[in-house]
Each structure stands twice: as C-alpha cells, then as structure tokens.
Amino acid sequence: TRSTRPQRLLGAVQKSATRGDPCSVVNAIDQFCRHTEWAMNVGDEKGCILDSVVSEVNPATVLELGTYCGYSTVRIARLLPPHAKLITLEFNPDFAAIARQVIAWAGMEEKVHLVEGASGEWIPKIKEQFGVKALDLVFLDHWKDQYLPDTKLIEECGLLRKGSVLLADNVIFPGAPQYLEYVRSSQQYESQYFKSHLEYTKVEDGLEKSVFLG
Numbered sequence: 157t158r159s160t161r162p163q164r165l166l167g168a169v170q171k172s173a174t175r176g177d178p179c180s181v182v183n184a185i186d187q188f189c190r191h192t193e194w195a196m197n198v199g200d201e202k203g204c205i206l207d208s209v210v211s212e213v214n215p216a217t218v219l220e221l222g223t224y225c226g227y228s229t230v231r232i233a234r235l236l237p238p239h240a241k242l243i244t245l246e247f248n249p250d251f252a253a254i255a256r257q258v259i260a261w262a263g264m265e266e267k268v269h270l271v272e273g274a275s276g277e278w279i280p281k282i283k284e285q286f287g288v289k290a291l292d293l294v295f296l297d298h299w300k301d302q303y304l305p306d307t308k309l310i311e312e313c314g315l316l317r318k319g320s321v322l323l324a325d326n327v328i329f330p331g332a333p334q335y336l337e338y339v340r341s342s343q344q345y346e347s348q349y350f351k352s353h354l355e356y357t358k359v360e361d362g363l364e365k366s367v368f369l370g
C-alpha cells in the first residue's frame with residue numbers, strides 16, 4: 157500500500173541527514189518539503205524567528221502542542237542547554253511514531269519527552285508527571301481552533317509565570333482569530349506579531365509572541 161507523507165518525510169531524513177546532527181535533519185526536511193513534497197512544518201523562514209525566540213528565552217522547560225513529524229521539536233531541542241526539557245504532545249499514533257524516529261535520528265532523545273496523547277488530557281498532568289513548576293516557553297502548532305482553549309487550560313493549571321512566552325504558528329494562515337483576539341486584548345499578555353510566510357510558499361503567515369505578565 158502507498159506510503160504516507162510522514163513516512164516519506166522520515167525516508168528523506170534517513171537518506172540525507174547525518175545521524176546525531178540536528179541541523180542536518182532540519183535541513184533535510186526543509187529541502188524535501190521545498191523541492192519534493194510540501195508538509196506542514198513551521199519551516200525555515202518562520203523557523204529562524206522560532207530560533208531567535210528560543211535563544212532569547214533560553215528556556216529550561218518548553219511545551220510544544222502538536223509534534224507532527226518532529227521538525228520543530230528538533231529545531232527547538234537543538235538550541236536547548238543540556239538539562240533543559242521539551243515536552244511535546246501528539247495524539248495521532250502514526251505521527252508520533254514517525255516523530256520519535258526523526259527525533260532519534262537527530263540525537264535529541266535526551267532533551268525531548270514525546271507524549272502520545274491529547275493536550276486537553278495531558279496539560280493538567282504536566283506538573284506532577286514531569287516535576288515542572290512553570291513553562292518558560294509554549295509553542296502552539298496544533299489544531300488552530302484549539303490554541304485558545306488550551307491557552308486558557310494552561311493558565312488554569314498554573315503553568316505560566318511572569319515572563320513565560322507563548323509562541324503561536326499560523327496566526328494568519330490557516331489563522332487563529334479567536335486566539336489572536338484574546339492575547340492581543342488581554343491585560344495579562346504583551347503580544348507581538350512577527351510577519352513571515354507560510355512554510356515553503358509566498359503566502360503571508362506569521363508567528364505571534366505573547367509574554368505572560370502574571
């Protein structure tokens with residue numbers, strides 16, 4: 157039977173990237189998605205903005221919502237200090253299986269906890285399961301209509317501290333209008349839009365960075 161897009165993306169990593177070299181994994185996926193088969197990774201252009209936010213925050217604890225094939229997981233983990241932790245939630249078992257192999261190929265297993273499950277079920281468990289007091293950075297890249305409910309759940313679970321950063325992909329395309337309205341109008345956030353383009357295309361898209369003010 158025909159392979160799936162994530163399987164073909166993993167094949168490109170195993171063919172073109174060097175084991176243990178996260179940058180070569182990121183480059184192999186970008187090359188594949190730009191020249192062979194598009195896939196919904198944050199990509200190289202928005203990825204540079206993601207890199208700058210990760211470097212600025214220098215997080216000890218990161219939560220990613222929506223692992224997919226693990227592109228942004230590897231992109232973030234490669235910048236984290238040795239004992240930092242990236243928790244990434246993915247509820248599709250087929251995508252999770254591919255992402256585990258991409259993360260392993262990049263040699264990032266030590267820094268990444270991939271949890272196979274839904275954000276709504278797992279966000280309330282993060283403190284106890286992972287001994288996390290607060291999240292320094294949250295990267296939202298899952299179903300766009302879930303950005304707002306999950307942000308409210310993260311707040312309710314007391315997972316944010318003064319200075320915690322939310323970074324959301326696709327706030328223009330496909331768009332997350334309710335989320336944007338919330339973080340831009342709330343007194344509890346200082347929000348900033350980083351204009352860019354939809355991965356591997358000329359379509360406008362961007363990332364919204366929102367600092368929790370406590």
Ligand SMILES: O=C(NC/C=C/[C@H]1O[C@@H](n2cnc3c(NCCO)ncnc32)[C@H](O)[C@@H]1O)c1cc(-c2ccc(F)cc2)cc(O)c1O
Nearest residue numbers: 196222223224245246247248251273274275297298299302
């Ligand atoms: O739709 C997009 N992303 C969704 C990602 C979903 C991934 O996250 C997983 N996931 C979803 N909800 C949850 C959940 N919790 C919520 C449910 O309980 N808990 C755990 N995991 C979850 C899915 O299983 C996937 O692995 C997108 C589209 C375009 C796009 C642009 C232009 C086009 F023409 C077409 C597409 C570009 C992008 O950058 C995009 O991110």
Ligand SMILES: [Mg+2]
Nearest residue numbers: 198297325326
């Ligand atoms: Mg996205």
